[in-house]
Amino acid sequence: MTIQIGDTVPSATLNVVRDGVQAITTDEIFNDRKVVLFSVPGAFTPTCSAKHLPGYVEKFAEFKNRGIDVACVAVNDAFVMKAWAKDQNVPTDLMMLADGNANFARALGLDFDATAFGMGVRSKRFALYAENGVVKTLSVEAPGEFSVSGAQVMLDAIG
Incomplete structure (x- = not known):
């Protein structure tokens, strides 16, 4: 089932590169925070x-x-996310999260099969806003689109 507004972000473990690859849980990311x-x-x-x-x-x-707080997640490994962050001049406080096996994407119900493109299982393009782990705003893009999950759209939706 796909996550909905009012749902709690599911428990999952993602990875980041700090001093080596480190696990970070969704509880650590979302509890007692606006994200x-x-x-x-x-x-x-x-x-x-x-x-x-x-x-x-x-x-x-x-x-x-x-x-x-702001976090980006992709079905890539933590080293790819670190390299992409460096390439894109991402601020150090913007969390770059790796969901290497798409477990989090599946838990959200926002995974899709991109094997026809040689990419395996991936996450749909989306953005959500959560307070203390509870989803307040959720915008999921249609395949191939980029119109509802951008930064300005989210700023406007949060108000």
Whole structure:
């Protein structure tokens, strides 16, 4: 079942690269915090690199000024996410989360089969806003689209 507004973000473990690869749980990410989490189908892919991530990098200070943390997740490994962050000049406080086996995407019900494109199982493009782990806003893109999950759209939706 796909996550809905009012649901709690499911428990999952993701990875980040800090001093080596480190596990981070969704409880650590979401508990007692306001968080915008956006997901991209893949690091270094065209729309993700040209529009989606750059929008959040550009608007990062606006989220922080509202007391909102920002996280990006993709079905890639933690080292790819670190390299992509460096390539895109991502602020260190913008969490770059690796969902290497798509377990989190599946738990959200937002996975899709991209094997026809040689990409395996991936996450749909989406953005959600959660307070203390409870989803308040959720925007899921139609396949091939980028119109409802960008940074400015999320800032406007949060109000």
